Amino acid sequence: MGQLSERSAGTAWEHLRRLPVWLPPALLTLAVTLTGLGSAQLWRDELATWSAATRSPGDLARLAGTIDAATGPYYLLMHGWTTVFGDSTIALRAPAVLAMTVAAGLLAGLGARLVDRRGGLFAGLLFAVLPGTSRYGQEARPYALATMLAVLATVLLVTALRRPSWARWAGYAAAVVALGLIHLIALTLLAAHALVVLIAWWRGPAAAGVATRDHPSAERDRRVWRWLVAVVPVALLAGPLLVKARTQQSRQLNWVNLARLDDLTALPGGVAQSSVVGGLLVGVAALGAARLGRRALLPVSAVL
Structure with missing residues (x-):
């Protein structure tokens, strides 16, 4: 019996190895977040999303200018989504489901790049079963999208540091801009990115922990200014939003x-x-x- 169990475990692992590393975590996350998706009623913050998403772009602009600039881009995105897919409970929560599913797959891919395939698979599966994953994956709020964009930006950073090119840095810049527009506080992630970029510039990708296992001694790229250029759009687009949101703090978060x-x-x-x-x-x-x-x-x- 013991030999049969070991053989079955080995066979299961071989089947897993044939699949793309991102697929099992993504499928598990999709299953977890879809379970009971429409069973609970929208709560207060989700009702705020529904209220904003069903308004006109002009009303959303006035809302952002007076009360809620920080969440304005998310509400505009949800306005477009509900225009196409409707404003039912499931439709409102579907973007969060998709975002957490993609985040799980990206996380597994990131783990496979930084560590190995088994480490990436473990990270993705662990993420899929966390209570926070099902919570934010079933909520019509921007947190799931921020999670996905944060992982995506980190994956693109690793790619750009390993094989620098303007196209890769442009992709990274787009992801970071989207992250800042969806959730301003998520831009604190740039501090971690800046640290890794600085070490990669100073001592090379291996010292920064982003070199590939096949090429651990990859040459360092001294063009660190490419990262600085990549974050300029963030300052230009998210900066005014941050300044405006700061003036609304007393109306939005005075109870926190x-x-x-x-x-x-x-x-x-x-x-x-x-x-x-x-x-x-x-x-x-x-x-x-x-x-x-x-x-x-x-x-x-x-x-x-």
């Missing part, structure tokens, strides 16, 4: 306490929607980072 340093202790549990799961994630991440060494620089700094 300012973050303090000791709030970080509750952050893993908040992200994972479970303090136990959040604590386990921190433990697994710490063990993985210790084992990966330099290759952990990008994912760890991105998380921070």
Whole structure:
């Protein structure tokens, strides 16, 4: 019986190895987020999305100018979506389902690039079963889209650092601009990207943990200004939005306490929607980072 179990496990792993690394996590995430998608009624913030998405572009412009500039681009996107697909509960939540599905596949691909295929597959499958994945994947709010764009921008950064070209940096720039327009606070990810770019420029891709396993000694590219050029559109497009949103803080977030340093202790549990799961994630991440060494620089700094 033991030999049969081992043989079955080996056969299952061989079947998994034949599939693209992104496919199992994406399919599992799709199944998780589709389960019971329309069973719960829209809650307060989702009703705000429905209200904004069903308004005219002119009304949305006035809304952004007076109350909610930070979420304006997301509402405009959802306006276009509901115009095509309707404003039912499932239609409103469908973009979040698709975004988390794509995020899981991209995460698996990123893990395979930075570590190996097994590591990428594990990361994608773990992401698929996290409580936060089903939560944000079933919510008509911008968080799932921000998650997808953050992972996409990181994947494109690794690609551009390995094989620099204007086309790859342009793709990275587009992803970062979209990330900033969807969720301004998500632009804090640029601090992690800047760190990796600086180390890659100073000591090469291997020192930054983004060199391929086949070419660990890839030459460093001193054209770090390409990254600076890539983030210029972010400043031009998201900058005015940030300034406008800052003036609306008292109307939008006056009921939310300012973050303090000791709030970080509750952050893993908040992200994972479970303090136990959040604590386990921190433990697994710490063990993985210790084992990966330099290759952990990008994912760890991105998380921070």
